[in-house]
Amino acid sequence: MxxxxxxxxxxxxxxxxxxxxxxxxxxxxxxxxxxxxxxxxxxxxxxxxxxxxxxxxxxxxxxxxxxxxxxxxxxxxxxxxxxxxxxxxxxxxxxxxxxxxxxxxxxxxxxxxxxxxxxxxxxxxxxxxxxxxxxxxxxxxxxxxxxxxxxxxxxxxxxxxxxxxxxxxxxxxxxxxxxxxxxxxxxxxxxxxxxxxxxxxxxxxxxxxxxxxxxxxxxxxxxxxxxxxxxxxxxxxxxxxxxxxxxxxxxxxxxxxxxxxxxxxxxxxxxxxxxxxxxxxxxxxxxxxxxxxxxxxxxxxxxxxxxxxxxxxxxxxxxxxxxxxxxxxxxxxxxxxxxxxxxxxxxxxxxxxxxxxxxxxxxxxxxxxLATGVFDKKMNTDKYLLEQILEKPENRDIPLYYWKEKNYSGQFYSSGKAQLITNENQFDSIFKTNQKIILVSLKKKENEIPKKVIKKMILAESNYKTSIFISK
Structure with missing residues (x-):
């Protein structure tokens, strides 16, 4: 029937x-x-x-x-x-x-x-x-x-x-x-x-x-x-x-x-x-x-x-x-x-x-x-990267910064806490007030991060277009 x-x-x-x-x-x-x-x-x-x-x-x-x-x-x-x-x-x-x-x-x-x-x-x-x-x-x-x-x-x-x-x-x-x-x-x-x-x-x-x-x-x-x-x-x-x-x-x-x-x-x-x-x-x-x-x-x-x-x-x-x-x-x-x-x-x-x-x-x-998660790192969003970092209790109070350019998904999934760094001098003042920071960068702009800053960071997560670093 x-x-x-x-x-x-x-x-x-x-x-x-x-x-x-x-x-x-x-x-x-x-x-x-x-x-x-x-x-x-x-x-x-x-x-x-x-x-x-x-x-x-x-x-x-x-x-x-x-x-x-x-x-x-x-x-x-x-x-x-x-x-x-x-x-x-x-x-x-x-x-x-x-x-x-x-x-x-x-x-x-x-x-x-x-x-x-x-x-x-x-x-x-x-x-x-x-x-x-x-x-x-x-x-x-x-x-x-x-x-x-x-x-x-x-x-x-x-x-x-x-x-x-x-x-x-x-x-x-x-x-x-x-x-x-x-x-x-x-x-x-x-x-x-x-x-x-x-x-x-x-x-x-x-x-x-x-x-x-x-x-x-x-x-x-x-x-x-x-x-x-x-x-x-x-x-x-x-x-x-x-x-x-x-x-x-x-x-x-x-x-x-x-x-x-x-x-x-x-x-x-x-x-x-x-x-x-x-x-x-x-x-x-x-x-x-x-x-x-x-x-x-x-x-x-x-x-x-x-x-x-x-x-x-x-x-x-x-x-x-x-x-x-x-x-x-x-x-x-x-x-x-x-x-x-x-x-x-x-x-x-x-x-x-x-x-x-x-x-x-x-x-x-x-x-x-997509639901299997196999393409999570291939999707055009910062959601999964930020979740993996910010879900750890020890990282939740660490300031979040984007290098030179913020992704809108990063702004949304960080509830607007993401801040922007555009030059080397800003790093100096930021490190004076924070022992640790989370730094997000588009891969195409990674080589522009000052070398003295990169030496202080370790790579925590990355996908096809974005990398997330945490200071040591």
Missing amino acids: IADKFKSNPYLLYISVILIAIFRLLLTATIPLLDKTEARYAEIARIMQETSQWVVPQIDYGIPFWAKPPLSTWLSAASYLVFGVNEFAARFPSFFLSILLLVIAGKMAKKSGVSFYLPGFILLTMPEFLIHTGVVSTDTALEFCVAIMMISFWKTMTSEKKTYWNYLFFVALGLGLLAKGPLIMVLTFPPLFVWCCLDTQRFRHLFSKFSIISGIIITAIIGLPWYYFAEQQSPGFLDYFIVGEHYKRFVEPGWKGDLYGSGHSQPKGMIWALLFIFGLPWVQVVFYKLWKTRKTILKNDWVSFLVLWLFWTPLFFTLSKNILHTYTLPITMPIMFLMVYWWKDFTRKKVLIRIALIFPVIAFIGYTV
């Missing part, structure tokens, strides 16, 4: 979604925070929670973080208050927002006559979405806000009268300003405008069905006060964030003005390659179907809406050389909606389902191997 049910598509979708979601939740609690991005945002949230400085995020004590607005940081910091400071708490808001999108999309799919679990299956088997279902970053919050804006716009435009979706559009816009700034408007307004241009009657519907004045007020109340207070408490923020992060980052290859890293220089058009890799296998199916139905795309309101949503983001980033695969995350939603729309047309659904399960299965196998 159970075997027969498992052979049916709806039951297979249901089981797959539940198992993948549970597996992804397990990952949020058991995988260490990885450098640089994830550990960085987790540490920024930890400092926020510890210092109760909720206006200006800090990348280190007293050093403001101007690169991103605080929504995702607020969520992780609030999660720490509930669950304590740990990996699970840092990642839980991202997991929750992703699952909430699955529920919203599932209800929309059910109304169209397909399985409630189909959207969840498509998204959770897409590498980009599965990776970000439980990653500490600003991208999940941005994706959530973009999705709510676009869904709200569609719901409002296709309803016979004003609905709460009208106001939800402006709420999501305000939250988007707090998630990643004006980029929320760049990713949503152009495709919405072009879609309305396809039938100019839509502009009349837009002004009749949206409470524009009150909506703008709602957006302003939600999104703008933080910008004012952030500039007041940290002068220079607006210039760096608006001009640097929203203009120079995308038009200057290898942008040198980044205060918190370096530009991610890639060949122009790389966004399309990333889309085809991290959208597997669904984006390939969608592009094939779009080609087959290219003559009728613009005749279907829903399909044309989704196509513009899908294509605008990669088109916008085509000329940019500062590209990350995370830029494709907001368009996993239109890929999914297009697959749901065409689902009944596919005759080989089980083949699609089996192919889609390849990535989650590979991820599970990889996790099983």
Whole structure:
């Protein structure tokens, strides 16, 4: 009986979604925070929670973080208050927002006559979405806000009268300003405008069905006060964030003005390659179907809406050389909606389902191997090294220093106790006040440690990129 049910598509979708979601939740609690991005945002949230400085995020004590607005940081910091400071708490808001999108999309799919679990299956088997279902970053919050804006716009435009979706559009816009700034408007307004241009009657519907004045007020109340207070408490923020992060980052290859890293220089058009890799296998199916139905795309309101949503983001980033695969995350939603729309047309659904399960299965196998601990020293984190040193009672009160450059994971897993040494003179004053110190160094910078200091140290632990020394 159970075997027969498992052979049916709806039951297979249901089981797959539940198992993948549970597996992804397990990952949020058991995988260490990885450098640089994830550990960085987790540490920024930890400092926020510890210092109760909720206006200006800090990348280190007293050093403001101007690169991103605080929504995702607020969520992780609030999660720490509930669950304590740990990996699970840092990642839980991202997991929750992703699952909430699955529920919203599932209800929309059910109304169209397909399985409630189909959207969840498509998204959770897409590498980009599965990776970000439980990653500490600003991208999940941005994706959530973009999705709510676009869904709200569609719901409002296709309803016979004003609905709460009208106001939800402006709420999501305000939250988007707090998630990643004006980029929320760049990713949503152009495709919405072009879609309305396809039938100019839509502009009349837009002004009749949206409470524009009150909506703008709602957006302003939600999104703008933080910008004012952030500039007041940290002068220079607006210039760096608006001009640097929203203009120079995308038009200057290898942008040198980044205060918190370096530009991610890639060949122009790389966004399309990333889309085809991290959208597997669904984006390939969608592009094939779009080609087959290219003559009728613009005749279907829903399909044309989704196509513009899908294509605008990669088109916008085509000329940019500062590209990350995370830029494709907001368009996993239109890929999914297009697959749901065409689902009944596919005759080989089980083949699609089996192919889609390849990535989650590979991820599970990889996790099983990692759980053995065999790759602990190969992972891009200082967690295991610090645990082995600091778990010894005699080492817990010894000051911890990083040579020339701190890893964010080191800051997080030392609860912010890691300090930075940048020159030889600092060693002299440190050794005058401390009999012993713990010194952490990237292997590429070990040869820069003064020889007289190395003579006082013994190597305690190391991995592929980091070494930990303890003074004799």
